[in-house]
Amino acid sequence: MKALSTRRERGAALVTGLILMGTLTLIGVLAITSTVNEQRMTGNQINRQRAMEAAEALRLAAAPVVEAHIYTRGWPTSLAGGQVGVGDFNQAIPAQFSFATDADSVVPDLYNANGVGENPNNTFSMTTDITYRLDGNGDGDYEGELDRYAELKVYRTVVSNAPGSAIAMVQGYEGVGMAAGAGGSHLFMEFRGVGKSANGARVVVGSEYRHVIRN
Template sequence: MSGGVEWRSSGMSRQAGYVLATSLIFLLVITMVAVVGMQSTSMEYSISTNTALATRAFEAAEGGRAAADQVLDRHIFERGWGDEVDLPPTVTVLDKDGDNASDFLFTDNSEGADALLNESALETDITFRVDADGDGKYTGDEDAKADIMVYKTGVVAATGAATAMVSGYEGLGKASAAGGAHIYFEIRSRGEAPGGAKAITANTFRVVVRN
């Protein structure tokens, strides 16, 4: 008697095909999850970097604004940049009119009442530079770079003050010449950081006329 076992492989082939298809789908899903995860990580890294650079630009702007505050009051008191006005090494007052002397900050910065509404209309009066690593690029971790615009917004008499400037044509005078007048400035500082990051800070600065 002759006989044998007949193997039927069609069912096993179908099962193997199902396993292969399922594996490919699972691999595709895993790949998509990995790609999305990498994109999210890259986006989070970019956001973190941009936030850090924006913070750096803001800190540079604040540093420049604070430096301008420190010298402006003394500059007004001296009516210029005499020997009594000590400029920090990080501060440079520009010579925009080309007379080989630092410009006065109590004169008009630009023409027109809408100058404060248009940043590009204001001219840079002071530069603030910190080159901690000495490479001249102001892009290091400890460097800072800012341009400061000083705009005189007005002069007003103090409340209750008279307008007499001198008494008997001698002495420091009184009223407006002795604390009775206030000069107001708007100080804007534009800080920069690597990657094109910029930040602008501003404050209103009041100078009491003391002489």
């Protein structure tokens, strides 16, 4: 009969088990951390997309409003200081739009000179002219899934005669003669839209706007 060994275990199994448990714990922590980071990245991407949608929506919706504003040389009487009849303005202004006013509480004309200190190379030095607010869920803020918030900065760049247009005497509204005033002159502006969303998400979009002066 073979005698049983009385040699004591030296803890190898315990140490191996602890190492294995530690490794599995580390893998679990890394997996949880990775999942949390992915959720944050997804949330940030969603917020960025909402900000982009708001900026683009404002930029596109504002174009016909600015077009009517330049064509009629003013704002409708529904806005502060407006002198153009609503029927003559002939362009509905979205209820979600609000307009910046000057020191006299009047909405300034966008086709005049730019504000002091405005620099197109620095978006945040440019004056916010139109603000778009949509409280889709009615909770009083503009950061929810159904909410949208954006600001539009309009920067006048240059007035130039169209190629091939005849140039007659300059009119009072600058740089367009009789022939140029019939569609031969262009007013260029830059539209800079800044969309905002939850967690500080912010997107800046821009486009060049050309108005054909025809009156």
